[in-house]
Amino acid sequence: MTGMPTREQFAAIARGYDDNPSRSLSLRAEAYTNPAWHDVDLQHIIARTWQWVCHVEKLREAGSYVTVEIAGQPIVIVRDRQGVLRAFYNVCKHRAHQLLSGEGNTSRIMCPYHAWVYQLDGQLVRAPHTENLEGFEPNDICLDAVQVEEFCGFVYVNLDPNAAALVEVSGDLNTEIEHWAPDIADLTFAHRLTYDIKSNWKNVVDNFLECYHCPTAHKDFCTLVDMDTYKVTTHGVYSSHMADAGKGSNSAYDVSNATVKTHAVWWLWPTTCIMRYPGRSSIIILNVIPVGPDRTLETYDFFLEDTTPDEAERESIRYLDEVLQTEDIAIVESVQKGMSTPAFDCGRIVNDPGGSGMSEHAVHHFHGLVLDAYARVGR
Structure with a gap:
């Protein structure tokens, strides 16, 4: 398949999916391997949903x-002089050069190509040597705005100008996070891990959304949390994954002095995972970035009580980096290879109506959201 999928192909991609997870097959392998579906993902999922930016x-x-770059589009987010948070396409209205790079602080936005100058609200205020142009009014020119929102201590953007506010579409997520992590806005960035994974982004999300594989693939993790208390609950555009910390010693990292004794994790459609592991107060943000049909970038940002992790936090970061992520990356890369063979088309969803961690109902929930997005395009 090349180009945009046909209406028939959009219909076929949902074959086998059932609203009841106990009767449903998984999303078809083609959605993970064919470049045409990756293009649909970028244009009609990533570019039309709320994407995490920073604390x-x-x-x-x-x-x-x-x-940042969202779905291949350059974006700049800035706090203006009146304290308003704004986001724009990071593109000059003169000749399309990138305006700002990296991060920092500035009193204006000046294009490094021809020195056109914009205020922090996006309004053009200076365009050198344009005084002789006919019908040219700087006041008529403004950078193209992008939706931006502060939500639970973090900043998100949405390239879809018609998208509803994140606080509206996310239901009770704000209340849940504030209950389990009331100090989230007071935490500070301490560390980042980055990964380049040879797998489709949806495989990465699938793997995150179930712990059915944990007793086999993550034996240390299963000593960190009490798997008997692991509960997964799906909501409109998110799912929550809750468990008590393990009651005895564990083989992951030391939590003997932990002040946070609950494993609380939220997945926000489509690519953001918000995690609070046992230990000191902290939040970890997993940002899943689709790059190609079989390539995904991941960033893990650790927000802690201090900018420098203590010994226990360094050990937890080492565990996540050298053990848990090593295990998960091997899994999703193996699955991507298997999906690229003629031996696999789709498989059964394993469902526990009780919502335990041994169930794949959150994967099924994610597949439903993907198929809903595909259906809107394929009409």
């Missing part, structure tokens, strides 16, 4: 800015 601490001061 609000990076954008608290007037003039502070951060640049």
Whole structure:
């Protein structure tokens, strides 16, 4: 298949999926392997949903800015002089050059190509040597705005100008996070891990959404949390994954002095995972970034009580990096290879109506959201 899938192909991709997870097959392998579906994912999922950018601490001061790329589009987020958080396409209205790079603080936005200058609200205020142009009014020119929102201590953007606010579509997620992590806005960035994975982004999310594989693939993790208390609950655009910390010693990392004794994790459609592991107060953000049909970038950002992790936190970061992620990356890369063979088309969803961690109902929930997005395009 090349180009945009046909209406028939959009219909076929949902074959086998059932609203009841106990009767359903998984999303078909073609959606994970065919470049045409990757293009649909970028244009009609990533570019039309709320995407995580950073902790609000990076954008608290007037003039502070951060640049990112969302679905291949360059975006800049900036706090203007009146304290309003704004986001724009990071593109000059003169000749399309990138305006800002990286992150920092600025009193204006000046294009490094021809020195056109914009205020922090996006309004053009200076365009050198244009005084002789006919019908040219700088006041008529403004950077193209993008939706931006502060949510639970973090900043998100959405390239879809018609998308509903994140606080509206996310139901009770804000209440849940504030209950389990009331100090989230006071935490500070301490460490980042990055991974380049040879697998489709949906495989990465699938793997995150179930712990059916944990007793086999993550034996240390199963000593960190009490698997008998592991509960997964699906909601409109998110799922929550809760468990008590293990009651005895564990082989993952030391939690003997832990102040947080609950494993609380939320997945926000489509690519953001918000995690609070046992230990000191912390939040880990897993940002899943689709790059190609069989390539995904991941960032793990650790927000802690201090900018420097203590010994126990260093050990937890080492465990996640050298053990848990090593295990998960091997899994999703193996699955991607298997999906690229003629031996696999789709498989059964394993469902526990009680919502235990041994169930794949959150994977089924994710597949339903993917297929809903595909259906809107294929009409």
